Structure formats: structure tokens, C-alpha cells
Amino acid sequence: MKTQKKNTWAIFWAVLAMLYFFVPMLGTFIFSLRMKRGVLSFQAYQSVLADSRFLESFRYSATMGIITVLVSVLLLLPTVYWIYVKVPWMRPAMDIITILPFVVPVIVLVFGLIRTFGRPPFQLTLTTFGTDILMTAGYVIITMPYMYRAIDVGMRSMDVRTLTEAAQSLGSNWFQVLTQVILPNLRIAVLSGALICFATVMGELILADFLVRPALGSYMAGIGRSKAYEPAALAIISYGLTWVCLGLIQYFSRGSQEQQLTGR
Amino acid sequence: MKKTRNRKLPGNSQWQWKNLIGLLPFFLFIAFFLVMPSLTLFSGAFQDVDGHFTLANFSFLQNTFALKSYLTSVWVSLITSVIGGVFGFFVAYAITAERAPRWMRNVLTTFSGLAANFGGVPLAFAFIATLGRTGFITALLKGICFNGAGGTTICPFNPYEHGFNLYSVTGLILAYTYFQFPLMVLTITPALEGLKREWSEASANLGSSSSQYWRYVALPVLWPSLLGATILLFGNAFGAYATAQALTGGSIYLVTIMIGQQIRGDVLGNPNEGYALAFGMVVIMSITIFLYVMLQRKTTRWIKS
Numbered sequence: 001m002k003t004q005k006k007n008t009w010a011i012f013w014a015v016l017a018m019l020y021f022f023v024p025m026l027g028t029f030i031f032s033l034r035m036k037r038g039v040l041s042f043q044a045y046q047s048v049l050a051d052s053r054f055l056e057s058f059r060y061s062a063t064m065g066i067i068t069v070l071v072s073v074l075l076l077l078p079t080v081y082w083i084y085v086k087v088p089w090m091r092p093a094m095d096i097i098t099i100l101p102f103v104v105p106v107i108v109l110v111f112g113l114i115r116t117f118g119r120p121p122f123q124l125t126l127t128t129f130g131t132d133i134l135m136t137a138g139y140v141i142i143t144m145p146y147m148y149r150a151i152d153v154g155m156r157s158m159d160v161r162t163l164t165e166a167a168q169s170l171g172s173n174w175f176q177v178l179t180q181v182i183l184p185n186l187r188i189a190v191l192s193g194a195l196i197c198f199a200t201v202m203g204e205l206i207l208a209d210f211l212v213r214p215a216l217g218s219y220m221a222g223i224g225r226s227k228a229y230e231p232a233a234l235a236i237i238s239y240g241l242t243w244v245c246l247g248l249i250q251y252f253s254r255g256s257q258e259q260q261l262t263g264r
Numbered sequence: 265m266k267k268t269r270n271r272k273l274p275g276n277s278q279w280q281w282k283n284l285i286g287l288l289p290f291f292l293f294i295a296f297f298l299v300m301p302s303l304t305l306f307s308g309a310f311q312d313v314d315g316h317f318t319l320a321n322f323s324f325l326q327n328t329f330a331l332k333s334y335l336t337s338v339w340v341s342l343i344t345s346v347i348g349g350v351f352g353f354f355v356a357y358a359i360t361a362e363r364a365p366r367w368m369r370n371v372l373t374t375f376s377g378l379a380a381n382f383g384g385v386p387l388a389f390a391f392i393a394t395l396g397r398t399g400f401i402t403a404l405l406k407g408i409c410f411n412g413a414g415g416t417t418i419c420p421f422n423p424y425e426h427g428f429n430l431y432s433v434t435g436l437i438l439a440y441t442y443f444q445f446p447l448m449v450l451t452i453t454p455a456l457e458g459l460k461r462e463w464s465e466a467s468a469n470l471g472s473s474s475s476q477y478w479r480y481v482a483l484p485v486l487w488p489s490l491l492g493a494t495i496l497l498f499g500n501a502f503g504a505y506a507t508a509q510a511l512t513g514g515s516i517y518l519v520t521i522m523i524g525q526q527i528r529g530d531v532l533g534n535p536n537e538g539y540a541l542a543f544g545m546v547v548i549m550s551i552t553i554f555l556y557v558m559l560q561r562k563t564t565r566w567i568k569s
Contacts, residue, residue, distance in 0.1 A: 007361060007363045007364070009354075009357075009358075009361075010357065010358035010361035010363075010364050011358070011364075011368075012358075013351075013354040013355050013357065013358040014355065014358040014359075014364070014368050014372060016351075016355075017351075017355040017358070017372060017375075017445070017449075018371070018372070018375070020441070020442065020445070021375045021379055021446075023394065023401070024390045024391060024393075024394045024395075024442065025390065026400075027390075027393055027394030027395075027399060027400035027401050028389070028390040028393040028394055028400070030400050031393035031394070031399060031400045032393065075289060075290060075293055076290070078286070078289075079286070079287055079289070079290040082283075082286035082287060083287070086283040086286060087283045087284060087286075087287070090284070090287070096557075097294065099553060099557070100294075100298060101298065102499065102503075102549070102553055103546060103549045103550050103553050104298065104302055104546055104549070105502070105503030105505075105520065105545055105546075105549060106503065106505065107503070107505045107520045107523050107524055107527075107542075108302075108305065108523065108542045108545055108546060109298070109301060109302075110527070111301075111305060111523055111526075111527050111538075111542050112300075112301025112302050112304050112305045112542075113297070113301045114527060115301070115304050115305065115308070116300055116301045116304045117301075137293075137296070137297040138297065140293070140297075141294075141297050141298050196381075199381060200381075203382075203383070203384050203385075203386065204384070205384050205385055205505070205506040205509075205510075206505055206506060206524075210524070210527055210528075217384065217385060217506070220385045220386065220389070220510075221385050221506075221509070221510055224385060224388070224389060224392075224510050225513070228398070231389040231392065231393070232389060232390070232392075232393035234386065234389060235386040235387075235389035235390045235393065238382075238386035239378075239382065239386065239390075242378060242381055242382055243378060246374075246377050246378055246381065250374070
């Protein structure tokens with residue numbers, strides 16, 4: 001009797017949650033189909049996809065996303081590896097340091113970046129290239145908590161020291177250890193970190209908006225001010241993109257148990 | 265390369281400080297792009313226009329405009345973290361309930377992951393398309409009409425005639441809840457899974473009811489994680505900018521919106537007050553994250569093993 005009652009409540013809350021998830025999504029989807037009066041059509045999507053500024057901003061954000069992922073992995077992978085092999089006593093400190101980007105909200109970060117790098121001696125905002133460097137740095141900072149955690153979790157699940165010693169005794173140098181032993185074992189962790197990183201960059205508004213670069217976020221904000229149906233279509237496209245990124249993470253991490261080497 | 269290859273892994277403490285050299289790129293990056301920008305703002309917050317030390321910038325708290333922005337931000341964050349926290353807790357309970365169907369767990373977990381990551385401008389668009397003035401649900405509710413007395417038609421369900429307005433604090437709370445409660449689900453589910461089955465069985469054996477079990481066993485174990493997760497939600501909402509900007513066009517003065525306008529064009533009329541505004545945000549976020557980390561540590565004691 002009791003468990004029966006419990007289960008009813010569980011289903012009640014589950015249904016409520018699903019309604020909260022699906023109703024806005026469904027509403028947005030149907031709304032996006034109503035651009036042509038009286039019939040349901042994909043015209044809003046056609047209009048979005050035909051807009052050259054959409055494609056440009058999409059390409060720009062995707063490029064920035066990939067660059068961010070590369071810089072982030074290049075910076076964090078050797079760092080985390082170094083910590084595990086050489087200075088494991090730094091790990092608690094690193095846990096705190098990598099959570100700092102949460103302490104500084106993005107709007108405050110961009111404020112600080114503009115005030116710091118908008119004037120000598122480190123003036124970067126004069127050229128588009130300099131601004132892009134600043135954007136990438138900002139993105140790497142914003143996504144650092146996710147990327148660090150992903151790599152850290154992956155690194156924890158294998159015996160880094162033993163693998164390193166084994167590789168070294170076979171004559172490989174540090175670079176070879178990192179690229180040929182550690183990275184292949186970490187590929188799932190790095191990949192899921194990378195996908196979250198990428199999804200975050202694709203949806204980010206603040207950095208691009210205040211540094212005035214043509215990213216997807218700024219484009220969407222602009223469309224939202226001037227159009228009615230295209231924003232709904234963009235929201236659905238954006239949903240789809242996040243969906244694909246998270247789906248890929250789930251797909252890749254499914255086989256992670258068998259594929260990761262463990263020394264223990 | 266040869267040298268490094270032959271070097272032994274360190275054991276004594278003399279080596280340890282030298283070993284930090286490998287972390288140099290990371291620390292330089294953090295120093296350059298996180299610490300330095302923050303310090304620029306912080307030092308500006310304690311300086312007057314000529315660069316002398318002052319606390320006068322914090323008089324912005326007497327500026328009703330700025331103070332109100334803080335109050336609005338705290339209010340919205342508080343409300344959405346409590347609503348999202350409670351709702352999220354029940355959903356997590358539904359996920360971990362003993363006889364919950366497996367597909368339901370999967371769907372809820374997947375969607376929580378999706379919705380917690382779905383914020384910013386597209387979220388605002390989704391709510392405008394659904395509950396905006398011409399949105400899908402609004403139109404649906406508007407269309408429910410009855411024939412009233414004397415040939416008039418009454419449409420009693422138009423939400424906008426009952427004081428509802430999406431482009432307001434209410435709308436903001438509705439939209440924020442969309443990413444708040446899934447985040448709660450994601451953070452609290454591990455804690456709920458950590459509740460051992462033996463505990464509920466033992467308390468049942470001792471003759472306690474389900475509500476007594478929750479009151480005297482489960483909640484006392486869970487409260488640090490519950491509080492911690494709710495605090496995390498607070499921080500999550502407090503730093504949000506894009507959704508509010510896109511939903512209301514910046515007409516609701518959250519602190520983040522104020523700072524945004526300060527960056528664009530010094531609305532406060534004093535750049536240093538803008539820095540003080542940003543400094544205040546970081547202080548609040550630091551307290552929030554500190555409490556979260558502390559409570560999280562307290563929790564792991566129970567969840568482990």
C-alpha cells in the first residue's frame with residue numbers, strides 16, 4: 001500500500017517536470033511553423049538559413065568553439081597530468097582555483113577584460129585579431145571548471161604514475177607519454193569536456209556582445225529585437241545543437257568503462 | 265629530453281617547490297585573464313577619479329537605482345533557487361524512487377542535462393514564443409471562448425487580462441526555473457542515491473512511518489546537500505544576464521543588467537561606482553560558492569561508500 005502511494009507521487013512529479021520541459025519546447029516549435037498565415041510551414045527556418053549573417057555568425061562561433069577547445073586542452077591536459085605525476089598535493093588547491101570562474105560572473109569578467117586590455121600596456125582591443133585572442137581567453141576561463149573536472153575525473157580513473165613509468169622505461173619522452181599514452185586513455189573524458197565547452201561557446205552572448213564580435217549569440221539577440229518567428233526557429237535550432245552535443249557525450253561515455261585502462 | 269627521462273619521480277620536499285614550474289603556463293593564464301581583470305575592477309572600486317583610496321564608491325548603495333538592482337537580483341535568485349530547489353528535489357526523488365520505471369529515469373536525467381545547459385537568449389525566445397503576448401499557449405488560452413449573455417463572447421482565460429506579463433519579474437522567474445530545477449535534479453540525485461536502503465528498512469522495522477523516516481532520518485542526512493545545492497542555484501541565477509536581457513530588453517534592473525549598461529555608457533555617471541557594483545557581485549558570489557563547497561564537503565562523508 002505504502003509503496004503504491006509513493007510511486008504515485010513520484011509519477012506526479014515526473015509528469016510535472018516533463019510538462020515543464022516539453023511545453024515550452026513544443027510551443028516554440030509550433031510557433032516557429034506559423035510564419036505563413038494559415039498554414040504550418042518551415043518558412044521561418046528557411047528564412048534563418050538563407051540569412052548570410054546567420055551562416056557567418058554560425059561559422060565564427062563554431063571556429064571560436066574549436067579554437068577554445070584546443071587552447072583549453074593544450075593548457076589543461078599537461079597541467080592536470082603534471083599535477084598527478086609531480087605535485088599531487090596541489091590537487092585540493094587546484095579544485096579551488098578552477099572553481100574561481102564561477103565566482104566571477106561573465107558580465108564582471110568581460111567588464112574587467114575590457115578595462116584591463118582596452119588600454120596600454122596590454123592593449124588588445126584595437127585589432128579584431130587581438131579581440132579574438134581576448135574572446136578565446138574569456139571562453140577558456142568560462143569553460144575551465146567543466147574542462148578541468150572532465151580531465152580530472154578521467155585522469156583519476158587510471159594509474160597515471162604507473163603508465164608514465166612504464167612508458168618511460170620503454171624509452172619514450174614526456175611528449176610521447178602525453179600524446180601516445182595519456183591522451184588515448186583520456187579521449188572520452190577530453191571529448192565530453194570538449195563538447196560541453198563547444199556548446200557553451202556556441203550559446204554564449206556576453207563576451208561577443210560586449211567585445212563586439214559577430215558571434216551566434218549576438219546575432220540571435222539582434223534577431224530577437226527585430227523579428228517574430230525567426231527567433232523561435234533559432235531557439236529550436238539551438239536546442240538541437242545542445243541536444244547533439246549532449247547526446248554525443250552520452251554516446252561516447254557509454255563504452256567508457258571497458259575502454260579506459262586502469263592500473264588498479 | 266634525456267635528462268627528464270632519467271629523473272626519478274620525486275619523493276622529498278626539496279623537489280616539490282621546483283616541480284611547480286610545470287604549472288607555470290596555467291598560473292600565468294589565470295593571472296592574466298582572470299586575476300588581473302578582477303584586480304583592475306577591485307582596485308578601481310576603492311579609488312576615486314584621481315586614484316586616491318576611498319570608500320565613497322560604495323555609497324552607490326544609497327543610490328536607490330543601484331540598491332534596487334541588487335534587491336531585484338537577490339529576490340529573483342532567491343525565489344528561483346527555492347522554487348527550483350523544491351521542485352528539483354521532488355523530481356530527483358521521483359528519479360530515485362524505488363519503483364520508478366527505468367525509462368522515466370532516463371528521460372528525466374537526459375532532459376535535466378539538456379535544460380540545465382539551455383539558457384541565455386534561446387531560452388528567452390522559447391518563452392516568448394510560448395507565453396508571450398502572441399505566444400502559442402497564450403493564443404490557445406485566449407481562444408477558449410463562451411457565448412455570454414446578450415450575444416457577447418467571453419474569453420475568460422486570456423492570461424494577460426489577469427495581470428500576467430511575461431516581460432516582467434514573474435516571467436523572468438518562470439524562465440529561470442526552466443534551468444534552475446534541472447540543475448537541482450543533477451546536483452541532488454547523487455545525494456538521494458546515497459541514502460542507504462538499510463536506513464529506511466531499519467526505521468520501518470522500528471515502526472516509523474514514511475513521513476517519520478523522512479523527518480528523522482533522510483532529511484537530517486540530506487540537509488547539507490539540499491542547502492548546498494540551493495545555494496548553487498542562487499549563484500547560478502545571480503550571475504545570469506542573457507535571458508533577462510533578451511526577455512525584457514533590459515527593462516528589469518538586475519545587477520548584471522546594470523553592469524552591462526555601465527560598460528556601454530557609464531549610466532551611474534561615475535566609472536568607479538561601476539567597479540564597486542561589480543565588486544559587490546563578486547563578494548556575493550564568493551560567499552555563495554564558499555558555502556556551497558563547505559556544504560558539499562560535509563555531504564561527501566555520507567555519500568561515499
